[in-house]
Amino acid sequence: MKGAIFTSLAEMVEEKFDLNLWQNMLNSCPVSNGGGYSSGGIYPDSELMCLVGQLQKQLDVPVEDLLRSFGEYLFGNLSKLHSDYLLNHSTAKSFLLSVHDVIHTDIEKLYPGTSFPFIDYRDGGDNRLTIIYKSPRKLCFLAEGLIQGVAQKYACEAIIKHPVCMHNGDENCILEIEFREKSK
Amino acid sequence: MTDNFSQQDLYQLAYEREKRARKETESILEQKTLELFNSNQELVETNEKLRQQQKSLVRTEKMAALGELSAGIAHEINNPLAFVISNTRSLQDYFRSLSELVEVLSREELSKEGQNALQACDLDFVREDSSVIFSDIQEGLDRVRDIVTNLKSFSRTKTGDRESVDVNDTLRSALKIVNNEVKYHCHIHESLCDIPNVYGNRNELIQVFLNVILNAAQAIPDKGNIWVSTERCDEEIKVVIKDDGDGIEEKHLDRIFNPFFTNKPVGEGTGLGLSVSYGIIKDLNGKIYVNSVLGEGAEFSIHLPTEQRKSRRRIDDDDFSI
Numbered sequence: 348m349k350g351a352i353f354t355s356l357a358e359m360v361e362e363k364f365d366l367n368l369w370q371n372m373l374n375s376c377p378v379s380n381g382g383g384y385s386s387g388g389i390y391p392d393s394e395l396m397c398l399v400g401q402l403q404k405q406l407d408v409p410v411e412d413l414l415r416s417f418g419e420y421l422f423g424n425l426s427k428l429h430s431d432y433l434l435n436h437s438t439a440k441s442f443l444l445s446v447h448d449v450i451h452t453d454i455e456k457l458y459p460g461t462s463f464p465f466i467d468y469r470d471g472g473d474n475r476l477t478i479i480y481k482s483p484r485k486l487c488f489l490a491e492g493l494i495q496g497v498a499q500k501y502a503c504e505a506i507i508k509h510p511v512c513m514h515n516g517d518e519n520c521i522l523e524i525e526f527r528e529k530s531k
Numbered sequence: 532m533t534d535n536f537s538q539q540d541l542y543q544l545a546y547e548r549e550k551r552a553r554k555e556t557e558s559i560l561e562q563k564t565l566e567l568f569n570s571n572q573e574l575v576e577t578n579e580k581l582r583q584q585q586k587s588l589v590r591t592e593k594m595a596a597l598g599e600l601s602a603g604i605a606h607e608i609n610n611p612l613a614f615v616i617s618n619t620r621s622l623q624d625y626f627r628s629l630s631e632l633v634e635v636l637s638r639e640e641l642s643k644e645g646q647n648a649l650q651a652c653d654l655d656f657v658r659e660d661s662s663v664i665f666s667d668i669q670e671g672l673d674r675v676r677d678i679v680t681n682l683k684s685f686s687r688t689k690t691g692d693r694e695s696v697d698v699n700d701t702l703r704s705a706l707k708i709v710n711n712e713v714k715y716h717c718h719i720h721e722s723l724c725d726i727p728n729v730y731g732n733r734n735e736l737i738q739v740f741l742n743v744i745l746n747a748a749q750a751i752p753d754k755g756n757i758w759v760s761t762e763r764c765d766e767e768i769k770v771v772i773k774d775d776g777d778g779i780e781e782k783h784l785d786r787i788f789n790p791f792f793t794n795k796p797v798g799e800g801t802g803l804g805l806s807v808s809y810g811i812i813k814d815l816n817g818k819i820y821v822n823s824v825l826g827e828g829a830e831f832s833i834h835l836p837t838e839q840r841k842s843r844r845r846i847d848d849d850d851f852s853i
Contacts, residue, residue: 354552366541366542366545367533367534367535367536367541368533370534370536370541370544370545371533371534373548374534380551380552380555381547381548381551382548382551383547383548383549383550383551383552383553383554383555384552385552385553385555385556385559386556387555387556387559387560387563388555388556388559405533
């Protein structure tokens with residue numbers, strides 16, 4: 348998994364909680380490079396799972412909520428690093444539709460061998476989009492958070508329904524999204 | 532269970548972690564920079580290769596077009612040339628007969644009017660000058676015929692009989708022929724290796740080597756050297772003819788095999804020698820390359836498929852390049 352995800356998690360924990368918590372999380376997991384993550388590096392998926400598990404344990408919050416929050420935070424960081432992708436689209440829906448074919452393709456070129464989730468789309472009309480997500484990592488709640496992050500960047504709200512989920516034994520996840528103007 | 536670290540310990544640990552992260556980032560950066568450099572090098576090399584291939588392709592197409600043009604010109608000139616040569620011979624015979632008749636008549640008793648007419652036409656001068664004129668015409672026609680023959684050779688409208696040819700032996704023959712012309716100002720260095728035969732026409736190959744060796748000799752103004760060598764390169768044989776003469780200007784390298792291209796003064800060369808050589812080598816599925824540094828000399832290398840290879844496969848025409 349890309350190092351940027353690990354560095355974002357560290358940043359989020361240090362920013363929203365404290366250094367002590369992050370240090371404890373690192374001490375409780377078998378981490379690469381002594382926890383000195385670099386955004387350009389690639390680290391085992393299991394490390395992230397362990398760190399998130401530790402965070403959930405320390406904070407005693409549902410892991411789904413934790414991943415959603417982290418997804419939103421992660422997108423904030425990624426969008427700062429790669430703002431050009433956002434500039435190319437005028438709506439959150441248009442941006443999301445470009446993730447698989449444009450963003451993932453570019454990442455593959457830059458970092459050959461990176462593994463991506465399978466993403467497919469069903470366009471539900473003007474402000475609706477259905478995303479079919481499938482990944483052995485089963486990080487669909489992180490994907491929800493990322494979608495919320497996208498909506499936030501485009502100053503709209505994303506109402507996400509998750510009727511089919513891999514965590515319930517389904518083959519893939521279905522995320523039904525409705526974009527709304529932000530309520531004032 | 533949560534450990535509570537002192538502020539100092541936490542910062543110390545964070546510092547060490549950041550240091551490790553920085554080192555890893557630097558290592559990734561170094562690796563990516565190297566990858567980028569290598570990719571760039573590869574790109575530069577590919578680009579250069581493409582440029583050379585494009586140049587070679589343009590040249591091949593140009594030579595093919597010139598070949599067609601030459602064949603057309605040769606054919607168009609050949610027909611009128613044939614009747615001009617034939618008629619000139621007839622005319623010369625007629626003139627000789629008339630001249631003999633006048634000679635006989637002039638010895639006869641002529642009327643006053645006849646004597647005056649004979650004097651007025653200055654018969655002695657006419658006979659003498661006509662002989663020179665006929666000789667000049669013949670020489671001119673011979674030159675035109677040679678040019679047409681060379682143009683045909685360049686366009687390869689006619690292929691000579693082929694057989695197994697010993698290139699070393701052919702080179703020695705060519706060197707014997709040019710020996711008188713070059714021996715006073717060129718020292719010839721021979722280095723002929725044991726090479727397999729090629730499939731071709733011995734006389735045509737002698738013509739190629741003569742053209743290249745004479746060109747080399749003519750590029751040496753005073754005294755100099757010509758190196759002639761042969762070697763085997765996989766399924767090809769390579770003949771290198773190198774001199775330390777004046778060399779060829781870079782801008783001329785691309786045109787050197789074009790028909791009628793010459794650097795020699797007017798009248799001293801038709802500019803067909805190398806283009807004919809090009810045609811012969813091309814016809815044998817070979818390649819001819821030229822390298823030169825102005826003021827240091829020139830090197831022609833001729834690659835020919837060995838007899839065995841010839842029987843195995845035919846080289847694509849695009850392989851032919853300078």
